[in-house]
Amino acid sequence: MPGSRHSRFASLHDVELCTHTATGERRAFGELVRRHGSSVRGLLRRMGAQGAEADDVAQDAFLAAFERIAEFRGDGTFAGWVKRIAARGYLRRLQKERRIGALTAEQAEIDADGAGGDADGRIDLDEALKVLGAAERVCVTMCFGAGLSHQEAADALNLPLGTVKSHVKRGLDKLRTRLAPADGVAMEGRRGNG
Amino acid sequence: MAEVEFERRLERLFGEAAELPDAAQFAERVERRLDAGWTARRWLIGAAGVVGGIIGASQLMMSNVVQRVETAEDSARLLSSGLTHMTPRADWLQALSGGGSVVWVAAALAVVMMGFVLTRVIGEI
Numbered sequence: 001m002p003g004s005r006h007s008r009f010a011s012l013h014d015v016e017l018c019t020h021t022a023t024g025e026r027r028a029f030g031e032l033v034r035r036h037g038s039s040v041r042g043l044l045r046r047m048g049a050q051g052a053e054a055d056d057v058a059q060d061a062f063l064a065a066f067e068r069i070a071e072f073r074g075d076g077t078f079a080g081w082v083k084r085i086a087a088r089g090y091l092r093r094l095q096k097e098r099r100i101g102a103l104t105a106e107q108a109e110i111d112a113d114g115a116g117g118d119a120d121g122r123i124d125l126d127e128a129l130k131v132l133g134a135a136e137r138v139c140v141t142m143c144f145g146a147g148l149s150h151q152e153a154a155d156a157l158n159l160p161l162g163t164v165k166s167h168v169k170r171g172l173d174k175l176r177t178r179l180a181p182a183d184g185v186a187m188e189g190r191r192g193n194g
Numbered sequence: 195m196a197e198v199e200f201e202r203r204l205e206r207l208f209g210e211a212a213e214l215p216d217a218a219q220f221a222e223r224v225e226r227r228l229d230a231g232w233t234a235r236r237w238l239i240g241a242a243g244v245v246g247g248i249i250g251a252s253q254l255m256m257s258n259v260v261q262r263v264e265t266a267e268d269s270a271r272l273l274s275s276g277l278t279h280m281t282p283r284a285d286w287l288q289a290l291s292g293g294g295s296v297v298w299v300a301a302a303l304a305v306v307m308m309g310f311v312l313t314r315v316i317g318e319i
Contacts, residue, residue, distance in 0.1 A: 026228050034221040042211035042219065055220065062224050063231070125207040144201065166228075176200055178310035 014078040021069045029066050036079040037062070040086050046129055047141045049090055058094060061086035080147050087146040091138075091156050114166040136171035139164050239316050247309035254301055263297050 009017060020028035040061060044054035054170040065072070065082045072081055101116040129137050156165040214220070 016215065026225065026232065027230065030221055030225040033224045034217065037215040037220045038217045039209070039211040041214060043208070046208070058220070059227065061222055063227060067226060110261070125204075139209070140204075144204045147205075171240075172200070172204075 013058035015074045018069055018072055018074070018078060021066065026066075029062075032078060033062050036082060039079055040082055043089055043141065043145045044086055046098070046126065046145060047087065047090055047138050048134055053093075054090075057090045057162075058086055061089050064089070076147070080118050083146040084148060087142050088156050095158070112187055122180065125179070128175050131174050132171045132177055133167075134168045136174070139167035140175065200257070230235045239313055242316050243313035246312035248304050250308040251305045256306070259301065 009020070009028050012028070012031070014032060014035070017028045021032070030183065037058065040124070041054050041058045044057050045051070049057060060173050061082055064085050068085075074079065129141070131139065138157070139153055142148045142156065143150060150164050150168065151161055153168075154161045157164065
């Protein structure tokens with residue numbers, strides 16, 4: 001009975017569900033999708049994918065994860081692993097459709113839009129990300145949302161490492177202002193994982 | 195220090211994605227695609243098994259198996275008649291000598307077995 005199988009899987013840890021999935025138990029993988037589907041889709045939306053596109057890429061990412069489940073060793077979290085697959089998949093789609101070059105072009109327009117935003121109140125991350133240019137948003141989301149290093153992000157984006165670091169730094173500066181304006185903390189520097 | 199704290203906070207914020215209202219439907223869509231892919235794979239494996247069986251059968255046909263069976267029948271008949279002269283009649287030898295159909299059934303079973311084995315091997319791969 002499907003319902004009882006779902007409830008049986010609901011009590012298991014992600015790693016145990018991955019073990020069941022590796023033996024061909026598709027319902028166990030369904031439980032993983034139920035748990036982490038929203039966060040993967042949310043990540044893709046934060047990278048700039050529209051609703052339907054984000055869902056398509058997320059579905060493909062989960063299917064790819066199912067096929068490659070034996071590669072997941074449990075070193076990090078399952079969600080993090082799928083997010084990396086999804087982020088790379090989204091970038092591949094952008095490259096295939098030759099939209100990746102438009103990321104930098106989009107930046108000035110969005111910057112101008114964001115300049116007049118609400119800088120005094122505390123706003124959530126999704127709102128704050130709207131202030132970032134497309135390239136900054138993608139780089140920041142890949143590094144802080146999908147957990148990629150700067151180098152991995154540069155490889156995935158096919159951009160020089162320095163360019164990615166610059167996008168991340170500018171993005172962080174803007175987010176810092178938007179997310180904690182009351183603190184008045186001017187933090188400089190950049191993420192030291194690349 | 196403040197920079198590191200901000201980055202950690204940012205990672206936490208990214209990790210705190212709200213559950214989307216259609217989360218269950220999304221999971222069902224993924225499961226449906228998984229099931230569809232699995233069904234297609236099973237059909238593919240089954241078809242490969244049938245093709246393997248047909249190839250096995252045709253190989254048996256092509257390797258003069260009829261001639262060999264006839265030779266084996268003649269040999270069995272000779273052996274049977276020789277033994278009849280030497281020893282009291284043995285019913286089982288008679289059964290063997292008239293066993294052209296038995297050989298065909300055995301060959302068919304072998305083909306079916308090959309099909310099964312091939313299906314299993316592809317399934318394991």
